[in-house]
């Protein structure tokens with residue numbers, strides 16, 4: 773079993789990495805989906821749920837909710853998208869020997885431009901709101917996760933180059949498992 777965690781600020785390119793990993797036979801578990809599921813049940817904004825879930829059940833809750841999903845996938849290659857706190861890394865490292873974290877870095881300016889263009893429901897064209905979202909993510913400890921990750925991919929150039937770099941890295945990690 774090979775389990776990789778993926779971290780990056782909004783708009784850094786996590787979705788792109790997940791699609792490539794999926795093409796390479798990885799099962800993808802999106803931590804954002806866990807939050808969105810819970811937000812739907814509560815009828816509230818996912819941003820609020822992400823903060824409230826941690827306040828109500830502690831810093832480990834989102835990672836804990838991933839474990840049964842991982843256990844359901846026997847002997848596979850798994851990528852967990854959207855790790856946000858060192859507590860989550862701690863849980864995965866404890867449960868799964870050889871767990872590694874890949875982080876993606878793009879500048880704030882580049883990420884804002886991409887999200888403005890992407891226009892997903894929760895994307896904003898308002899810079900102040902974008903910065904607030906960044907602050908919320910950093911508040912979970914995402915900066916620490918990125919700073920202590922095992923691998924980093926810089927995503928500032930053309931999409932094609934980023935995809936090539938991602939494939940190369942995933943192949944290397946998969947080979948070494």
Ligand SMILES: Nc1ncnc2c1ncn2[C@@H]1O[C@H](COP(=O)(O)OP(=O)(O)OP(=O)(O)O)[C@@H](O)[C@H]1O
Nearest residue numbers: 781782783784785786787788886890929930931934
């Ligand atoms: N190098 C690149 N050049 C151009 N566009 C890119 C590049 N990398 C990513 N994108 C585009 O930027 C947008 C954001 O990327 P993506 O959805 O993968 O980010 P994310 O990290 O998953 O963001 P979020 O956390 O907000 O879901 C997408 O529309 C994606 O296709």
